[in-house]
Amino acid sequence: MTLWLDDEIKRLLIGLLDGALTRRGFKRFYDYCYHIAYAYLLSKKESGKLYFQIQSKSSLDLQDLAIDCIAKLFEQDKDNAFPRFSNWFRKQFFDPATQADSQLFLSLKALVLSHVQQELQVYFRNVDPEG
Incomplete structure (x- = not known):
């Protein structure tokens, strides 16, 4: 999987926003977001910037x-949106479908990474409440 927004991923994103995404398309889009998150966590770990206790005490890989x-990014509301x-x-x-692939990619990456960072802060507070 490439980490660049190609036509397929743009189509999947627009489908997600419009509520017209198939189950297979959802899986593909979810996998894409997962790979962005995983690559970010891996880079943080390899650079020594991922607090080890998050992994060891929560027994998460x-x-x-x-x-x-x-x-939480994929939580749906009552309308399944x-x-x-x-x-x-x-x-x-205004209309994401008219945006350049690169703009959508950068925006998607920013959204995923911001949620990863928020969740890391939650894990850190749970593992070490005294900070």
Whole structure:
């Protein structure tokens, strides 16, 4: 999987925002977001910037941690929409479908990484409440 937004990923993102995504398309889009999160966590670990206690005390490996970190992004509302994605992209772009692939990629990456960082902070507070 490439970490660049190609036509397929753009199509999947627009499908997610419009509520027209198939189950297979959802899986593909989810996997794409997971890979962004996992690559980020791996780079933090390899650079020594991932607090080791997060992994050891919560008994999570990086793959599980990546899944947990993006889970809330994929929560659905009563209409089966994905409000976190909709709010993020609709605030940035009047019509995401008309945006350049690179703009959507950068925005998607920023959204995923911000959620990963938020979840890492939650894990850190749970593992070491006294900071």
